[in-house]
Amino acid sequence: MANRANHLVLLGCGLLCAAALLCVRTIAAEGAAPGPAVSGATLQSPAPTANFPVASGARLAGDAKQTRFILDLDRTIQFRAFPLADPYRVVVDIPQINFQLAAGTGSAGRGLVKAFRYGLVMPGGSRIVFDLTGPAKIANSYVLEAANGQPPRLVLEFEEVDRTAFVQSLTPENRPELRPAIADANAAVASVEAAKPAQAPDSRPLIVLDPGHGGIDNGTQAAGEMEKNLVLGFGLALRDRIEKSGKYRVVMTRTDDTFIPLNDRVKVARNGSAALFVSIHADALPRREGDAQGATIYTLSDKASDAEAERLAETENKSDAIGGVNLTDEPTEVADILIDLAQRETKTFSNRFARLLMGEMKTTARMHKHPLKSAGFRVLKAPDVPSVLVELGYVSNKGDLEHLVSENWRTKTVGSMAQAIDVFFAKRLATAGAAK
Numbered sequence: 019m020a021n022r023a024n025h026l027v028l029l030g031c032g033l034l035c036a037a038a039l040l041c042v043r044t045i046a047a048e049g050a051a052p053g054p055a056v057s058g059a060t061l062q063s064p065a066p067t068a069n070f071p072v073a074s075g076a077r078l079a080g081d082a083k084q085t086r087f088i089l090d091l092d093r094t095i096q097f098r099a100f101p102l103a104d105p106y107r108v109v110v111d112i113p114q115i116n117f118q119l120a121a122g123t124g125s126a127g128r129g130l131v132k133a134f135r136y137g138l139v140m141p142g143g144s145r146i147v148f149d150l151t152g153p154a155k156i157a158n159s160y161v162l163e164a165a166n167g168q169p170p171r172l173v174l175e176f177e178e179v180d181r182t183a184f185v186q187s188l189t190p191e192n193r194p195e196l197r198p199a200i201a202d203a204n205a206a207v208a209s210v211e212a213a214k215p216a217q218a219p220d221s222r223p224l225i226v227l228d229p230g231h232g233g234i235d236n237g238t239q240a241a242g243e244m245e246k247n248l249v250l251g252f253g254l255a256l257r258d259r260i261e262k263s264g265k266y267r268v269v270m271t272r273t274d275d276t277f278i279p280l281n282d283r284v285k286v287a288r289n290g291s292a293a294l295f296v297s298i299h300a301d302a303l304p305r306r307e308g309d310a311q312g313a314t315i316y317t318l319s320d321k322a323s324d325a326e327a328e329r330l331a332e333t334e335n336k337s338d339a340i341g342g343v344n345l346t347d348e349p350t351e352v353a354d355i356l357i358d359l360a361q362r363e364t365k366t367f368s369n370r371f372a373r374l375l376m377g378e379m380k381t382t383a384r385m386h387k388h389p390l391k392s393a394g395f396r397v398l399k400a401p402d403v404p405s406v407l408v409e410l411g412y413v414s415n416k417g418d419l420e421h422l423v424s425e426n427w428r429t430k431t432v433g434s435m436a437q438a439i440d441v442f443f444a445k446r447l448a449t450a451g452a453a454k
């Protein structure tokens with residue numbers, strides 16, 4: 019739905035590329051600095067890339083006072099660059115680019131740049147996110163035409179500044195005008211929704227499936243497998259399975275390799291008055307923290323059930339920082355959510371579904387030794403939608419990874435999840451019927 023909304027915004031703006039620059043969405047979120055594991059992302063876009071500008075090389079030059087970034091292109095492009103605080107980042111929004119950069123590009127920094135990532139943030143729009151070592155300003159930014167045997171280039175020059183100067187560079191005038199774009203996107207969703215009741219109203223329960231990460235945010239990765247691809251494949255298979263029964267409506271937060279901010283994922287569930295929200299992920303343990311295996315099912319709590327759950331929620335909540343989302347705008351929302359958590363019913367249903375899911379999944383999938391946990395996952399915060407986050411397994415564990423890429427394992431696990439959903443709704447409907 020978010021994708022469709024973006025499309026509408028883009029179409030509404032007329033020019034796909036220009037619109038990508040104008041209609042960049044940022045939504046406030048909490049988060050922290052992205053870790054090195056997700057740096058230097060290579061985008062694997064399923065869309066045909068023939069017509070998009072090609073980026074063939076990227077490099078950093080300079081030192082800790084002044085650092086220059088150069089991107090080699092096959093034609094000139096429009097761009098928009100802006101800084102974001104906490105963590106210090108610079109975001110460059112560009113039209114959709116076919117990145118043909120060497121593997122690992124961006125993972126090693128230089129000077130003021132700790133690392134950078136690149137990839138899709140929406141259909142028609144790519145983004146480069148620089149993690150800075152400290153406060154820095156964009157001293158200069160421009161696109162050069164091809165000249166003297168050099169291809170067209172995008173150039174950014176970063177210059178060290180102090181925190182005060184950095185914060186001043188974030189004045190509203192300097193900030194990208196993102197709010198109207200979000201309003202447009204919401205209006206587009208609303209108009210799509212409003213158009214629906216003209217047809218027969220569909221009273222079947224709505225299930226929102228949320229494959230984690232996407233686009234510029236790869237999630238965890240190991241042995242060449244990226245979490246964003248594994249969980250998308252799983253989500254699509256689960257959607258097909260659930261839809262086949264005809265009993266439910268299913269909406270995906272993403273159906274392709276696009277970055278979706280965490281708040282937007284929650285909005286899809288809330289705007290559609292979803293009866294269930296299932297976020298799908300695959301975890302990884304840093305090598306120094308040993309090996310762990312099996313699937314884990316998480317529900318929301320303001321206090322993590324253990325240290326591992328806390329670490330995981332922190333990692334998953336970094337998604338917005340990785341995607342270059344402005345994290346400073348809506349800091350109060352989290353507090354509101356925790357107040358809303360007092361809405362016991364949602365919590366009860368979330369926990370009930372988590373237990374059902376564990377009961378079904380353990381018949382087909384290897385489960386973690388403590389398979390039910392809770393922590394402060396931002397994506398689970400819809401106060402009125404029962405929500406769980408499933409970590410299908412650890413991409414850092416050899417056995418789990420073999421499962422995660424196995425069609426056979428996926429079919430069986432999708433089957434057990436569909437079964438849990440059936441039992442959950444059968445009970446809910448029975449309860450609702452008895453109440454009448």
Ligand SMILES: [Zn+2]
Nearest residue numbers: 230237299300
């Ligand atoms: Zn994840």
